Amino acid sequence: MAITTTVDQVTDDLTRLRFVMVNLYFLGTADNWVLIDAGLPGSKTSIIETAEARFGKGARPKAILLTHGHFDHVGAFPDLLEHWDVPVYAHSVELPFLTGAADYPPPDPTVGKGVLALLSFTYPNKGIDLGSKVHALPEDGSVPFMPEWRTVPVPGHSAGQVAFFRERDRCLIAGDAFVTTKQESLYAVMTQEEEVSGPPAYFTPDWREAQxxxxxxxxxxxxxxxxxHGTPMRGEELRQGLAELVHHFDEIAVPDHGRYVPEEKKG
Incomplete structure (x- = not known):
């Protein structure tokens, strides 16, 4: 079983459950909520317990929405689906990795930046097969069961990654398009040291799309x-961090070496 380290409230209807190295989110109210991402392998019990603490005994989501299908975002499958039996939604481009048709590009431990990057050769890149449980998100950008939200395609870290955005309070569920700690660094992950960073470098095959x-x-x-990955951020701290990331993307996010580094960065 994964170790639950943090449960906290992001907004009145968005709750974060943090495992050692990854977050997932509960979005909505007791009578209408969804789970966003499915954590690490072995996290089923913690997810169910947190859901019931938040929404009541026997709580079950309307659906599970995936930002993408990397191993640390789908780890509770298939156990979680056996318990809840609800549909899963992901971008249509991500479906091959969720139906057993394709595997992700292998991680790149040569990117440097920290111990977690060095260990990434051990991280699974094999796709999973959710069969008929998984469906494509609507092409019009609407989000199932969440009418205030819209889907924003954000490829690069994975081909079919998405974020979810609500205009009313400008709340963004970003997936791994950017993160708020240096995910390659064991120290940063364990301490949750806050820093707006690019997507995890060891698992990002297309840096220009990511940019x-x-x-x-x-x-x-x-x-x-x-x-x-990392602590939710807001306000001026978030805006300044994102501005810095956009203006210095190659220096902050793109590694100096590795199999997926753009040729112009290598040069």
Whole structure:
């Protein structure tokens, strides 16, 4: 069983459950809520316990929405689906990795930046097969069961990664398009040292797409950002961090070496 280290409230209807190295989120109210991402392997019990503490005994989501399908965002499957039996939604481009049709590009432990990057050769990149449980998110950008929210495609870290955005309070659930700690560093992850950073370098195969995705999210002018890794950030601290990331993306986010580094950065 994964170790639950933090449960905290991001907004009145958004709750973060943090495991050692990754976040997932509960969005909504007792009569209408969804789970966003599915954590690490072995996290089923913690997810269910947190859901019941938040929404009441026997609570079950309307659906599970995936920002993307990397191993640390789908780890509770298939156990969680056996318990809840609810639909899963992801971007259509991500479906091959969730139906057993494709595997992700392998992680790159040569990117440097820290121990977690060095260990990434051990991280699974094999796709999973959710069969008929998984469905494509609506092409019009609407979010199932969450009418105030819209889907924002943010490829780069994975081909079909998405974020979710609500205009009313400019709340952004960013997936791993950017994160708020240096995910490559064991020290930063364990201490949750806050720093707006690019997507985890060891698992990002397309840096130019990742850069365009960050620019797209910055243009939304989010007030609150709940990311796949790191502590939720808001206000001026978030805006300054994102501005710095956009203006110095290659220096902050893109590693100096590695199999996926753009040729112009290598040069």
């Amino acid at each position: 365009r995705s960050v620019e797209k999210l910055v243009a939304l002018n989010p007030e609150i950002a709940a990311t796949g």
